[in-house]
Amino acid sequence: MxxxxxxxxxxxxxxxxxxxxxxxxxxxxxxxxxxxxxxxxxxxxxxxxxxxxxxxxxxxxxxxxxxxxxxxxxxxxxxxxxxxxxxxxxxxxxxxxxxxxxxxxxETVDVTLPTDRVPAGARHPLTTGAELIADIFVAMGWEVAEGPVIEAEWLNFDALNLGPDHPARTMQDTFWTDPGTDHLVLRTHTSPVQARTMLSRTPPIYVVCPGRVFRTDEYDATHSPVFHQVEGLAIDEGITMAHLKGTLDHFATQMFGDGITTRFRPSYFPFTEPSAEVDLVCFVCRGVGEHDGAPCRTCRGEGWIEWGGCGVVNPRVLAACGVDAERYTGFAFGMGIDRTLMFRHGIEDLRELFEGDVRFTTAFGTEL
CATH class of the missing domain: 1.20.58 (Methane Monooxygenase Hydroxylase; Chain G, domain 1)
Incomplete structure (x- = not known):
């Protein structure tokens, strides 16, 4: 082996x-x-x-x-x-x-170069403006109230002491829905929200109501058939015009800076008595009427700018909405949000707010 x-x-x-x-x-x-x-x-x-x-x-x-x-x-x-x-x-x-x-x-990226990407968009200045106004009043202890844009004729007119023959009811001012027998309109102001609030709540009431409104206006640099208002309503015992003046002065200061106050000019509104137009001290010339040695272009040399309307709530409106007019009084005011933003940011053409150009919108950032 x-x-x-x-x-x-x-x-x-x-x-x-x-x-x-x-x-x-x-x-x-x-x-x-x-x-x-x-x-x-x-x-x-x-x-x-x-x-x-x-x-x-x-x-x-x-x-x-x-x-x-x-x-x-x-x-x-x-x-x-x-x-x-x-x-x-x-x-x-x-x-x-x-x-x-x-x-x-x-692969170094120069972040200072302009981008060729399509921007995703930005929050609209009307949205952020309405939120800013709401925040001002919430900080004062008020609440924000909302209502539908298609409103009952009674709430839009009758409850606010606008009688059947009032010119605001005609087709010249109001969008009516078909058929007319439904008695529905596109609300012409945010005041119906005030009526709804008084009908559903017991005083004291302190609410601010921002929202869209509709009127048959021509579309130009200062008018639009769709625009935005903010209205305030305070109902309580012992409310006077002095409370209204103090509230609007605070509102004006918060929106336009220290030293900006308001003045009242006698006027007429069916839903308030007495009523007044609200003027602002010009935030450019500070009431002087001149700026840089020339008449102020913003206020046209008057030192004041028309802002909105206000007044003590008419007792007829209180009664129509179920509020005891013998016990309670109140005040109401209304301003255009669009007009307020034009004042605040120097916007000369109202149409810029509605044309959807993101280059205009992004200039405001995400907050005002």
Whole structure:
């Protein structure tokens, strides 16, 4: 019986020859050094450490050797593969660092350049303006009330002491819905919200009512068939015109700055008695009538700007809405939000607020 073949010479296996292993190792190290970027290094890794690489194929041949020859061959192949793996790791670190530095240079973004992206949009100044006004009154302890834009004729007119023959009921001022027998209109003011509030609540009442209103006006630089109003209503015991004056002075100061006060001019409104027009001290010339040595263009040299209407709530309106006119009194006021914004920001054409140009809207930012 024959014994093991102790005379087998491992150098006869070509891939395991020392010079072949060294050549494969040196070729791998040279390719690693020559790799200029991570993509080339990835290909080098496949070529020289993959399953079909020379060193991987040589490693498979070790199993064919007799036991006494495997140790030396295994050490030779292991050292070569270890050297290649070490060099790969070091080269990977260097190339990754170079890649990051190159990205910082090549992909730098100049944030001061104009963007070519389509802007997503912005909050409309009428929206933020209405919210600012509401916040002013909420800070005073008032509440915000809302109502529908399609309103009953009785709430829009009759409850507010506008009789059947009042000119505001005609087609010249009011949008009526079809059929006319429904007695529905697009509200011509936000005062119906005041009527709804008095019908549903018990005094004391302190509410502010911002919203859209509709009138058959021509569309031009100062008029629109759709515009925005804010109305205030206070119903309590002992309410006087003095409370109204103080409230509007505070409102004007918050909207236009310190030192801006109001004045009342006698007027007539069916739903208030007495009634007054509200004027603002001109916020440009501060009531002087001149600005930069010339008549003030904002107030036309008068020192005052017309702002809105106000007055003590007519007892007939209180009675129509179920409020005891013998016990309670109140005041009401109304201003155009659009007109207020035009004053506040120097907008000369009302149409700019409605044409939807985001270049106009974004100039106001997200808050006023």
């Amino acid at each position: 024959s014994g093991p073949n102790t005379d087998y010479d491992p150098v006869e296996v070509t891939p395991l020859k020392a010079e072949e292993v060294e050549a494969a190792r040196d070729a791998a190290l040279a390719a690693i050094t020559a790799a200029a970027d991570l993509a080339e290094l990835k290909q080098v890794r496949i070529d020289h450490t993959g399953d079909r690489s020379p060193l991987a194929l040589a490693n498979r041949e070790i199993g064919a050797l007799p036991p006494q020859a495997r140790k030396e061959a295994g050490q030779r192949i292991g050292q070569a593969r270890g050297a290649v793996a070490k060099e790969l790791g070091e080269r990977q670190t260097v190339l990754e660092a170079e890649h990051e530095e190159r990205m910082l240079v090549e």
